[in-house]
Amino acid sequence: MKHWGKFFIINICMFVFILHISAQVKTATMTGRVSNESGKGMQGVNIIVKSGNQTFGATSGRNGLYEIGFAKTDTITATFSYVGYGEYSATLPGDGHIKRDVTLRRMSIMLDEVEVSQQTVSVEKGNVKFIPTKRQKDGAMNGISLLYNLMIPQIDVNPVTGEVKAVDRTALTFCIDGREVGLQELNRLRPKDVAYVEYDDHPTGLFAGRDKVVNYVTRKYDSGGYVDARTNTHVLFGQGDYSVQGSFDKGNVNLLAVAGSSFGGDDTAGSGSTESYNLTPSFTKTSVTDKTESRSIADFGLLQATVRGKRSTFTARAQLAWNETPKGVTEETVKYSPSVYPASNAVTDIYQRAIAPQLYLYHNIRLNDRQNFYWNLTYDYARNVYRRSYAESALQPVTSNAKENYHMLDLKL
Numbered sequence: 001m002k003h004w005g006k007f008f009i010i011n012i013c014m015f016v017f018i019l020h021i022s023a024q025v026k027t028a029t030m031t032g033r034v035s036n037e038s039g040k041g042m043q044g045v046n047i048i049v050k051s052g053n054q055t056f057g058a059t060s061g062r063n064g065l066y067e068i069g070f071a072k073t074d075t076i077t078a079t080f081s082y083v084g085y086g087e088y089s090a091t092l093p094g095d096g097h098i099k100r101d102v103t104l105r106r107m108s109i110m111l112d113e114v115e116v117s118q119q120t121v122s123v124e125k126g127n128v129k130f131i132p133t134k135r136q137k138d139g140a141m142n143g144i145s146l147l148y149n150l151m152i153p154q155i156d157v158n159p160v161t162g163e164v165k166a167v168d169r170t171a172l173t174f175c176i177d178g179r180e181v182g183l184q185e186l187n188r189l190r191p192k193d194v195a196y197v198e199y200d201d202h203p204t205g206l207f208a209g210r211d212k213v214v215n216y217v218t219r220k221y222d223s224g225g226y227v228d229a230r231t232n233t234h235v236l237f238g239q240g241d242y243s244v245q246g247s248f249d250k251g252n253v254n255l256l257a258v259a260g261s262s263f264g265g266d267d268t269a270g271s272g273s274t275e276s277y278n279l280t281p282s283f284t285k286t287s288v289t290d291k292t293e294s295r296s297i298a299d300f301g302l303l304q305a306t307v308r309g310k311r312s313t314f315t316a317r318a319q320l321a322w323n324e325t326p327k328g329v330t331e332e333t334v335k336y337s338p339s340v341y342p343a344s345n346a347v348t349d350i351y352q353r354a355i356a357p358q359l360y361l362y363h364n365i366r367l368n369d370r371q372n373f374y375w376n377l378t379y380d381y382a383r384n385v386y387r388r389s390y391a392e393s394a395l396q397p398v399t400s401n402a403k404e405n406y407h408m409l410d411l412k413l
Helices: 002-024 134-138 143-150 183-188
Strands: 027-035 046-051 054-059 065-071 075-082 085-093 108-111 114-117 120-124 127-131 155-157 164-166 172-176 179-181 194-200 212-218 223-234 239-250 253-266 272-277 283-308 312-337 344-366 372-392 398-412
Touching: 027 075, 046 065, 054 065, 134 143, 143 155, 143 183, 143 194, 164 172, 172 183, 283 344
Parallel strands: 172 212
Antiparallel strands: 027 065, 046 054, 046 075, 075 085, 108 114, 120 127, 127 194, 155 164, 172 179, 194 212, 223 239, 239 253, 253 283, 272 283, 283 312, 312 344, 344 372, 372 398
8 A cells, every 4th residue: 555655646746747847838829811902812821920039930721721839928929921912910919819810912013103013923722833024034043043033931042052941941842844853953944944833831642742842834845945055153262063955845855965064172271170089098189271172073964855745744864974073182280189199290182083874764644633653763873983091290191992883773653
């Protein structure tokens, strides 16, 4: 009985402790509907609630309905934003449930009796469709910079690094005409060929199973072609990218050829690092970079053919990439504490090259209005060579020489 009494007392204490912790984290909710001036519900509206030092986010669903939870406080600030519409913001009591319906009004700018509006935005079957303006296309170099110009609230685009991610950090899938692609292919996409961009944060059908999808729908041409050359040079940083691509359409067949080259360099000094070694005896190594000279070169080319039928699309692509670091030298001043080794100068010399061919096949068949069957196959091969030498004036040099053959086969149905 004594054991049961102790067990009962312990459980009561744990229950009171859990209640105490739960009482400290109090939450409230805000619900309602977001609509436009005509009363139509708006899906995909970005909703931000600031409660004290915390920020909570959500988006409106179908028919403009939304629900967002936040930590209880005296007052909160709620902001509703959507591309092409004026922002709505309100300060509200934040200590209980809030019911708030919001109406967003379309935004336009008047310039000398000429009205300039944002790109067309429409909601259709759960997708938000963004139709870019001519100005947005003319101001973009590729699919990524076009996405930046569209200013979709749920997507964060870094125009300098080319990084694209969802604001809430969930997985973001990119597609061109329903075919999943990577950022490298979006870099090759010509903005003039984009009819509109679809964004869906609750994808179904062909995109089922993804968290969020950005799908570029391109224009289809009966005949003709183009040659497009691009350059991007950073003189101060010693970097440059150069590419040329040609496309030809005839009937339901498109042929694409791309070739490009890039280079980079790094000549810096003054950086440092500290490393601790738990040996016998233990010591710390401090390195200060006196000089760095590195050069990198990358070349690539690809050939791609796409055949479009009434119910199917087939794409075949072969590409070859060559990367080389012909020079990578770093000179450092090295000191040890305690002085297990004498202070000295160190030199690191790196050479690296890789050749990487790839074969890609994709086939999508539309069985009916609600069902699709698709498969894609990717085969990658890489031949890598890596040589490195490290020498301190007071120690024996350390060298490494590696050669690698890499194979990868990926098949999806």
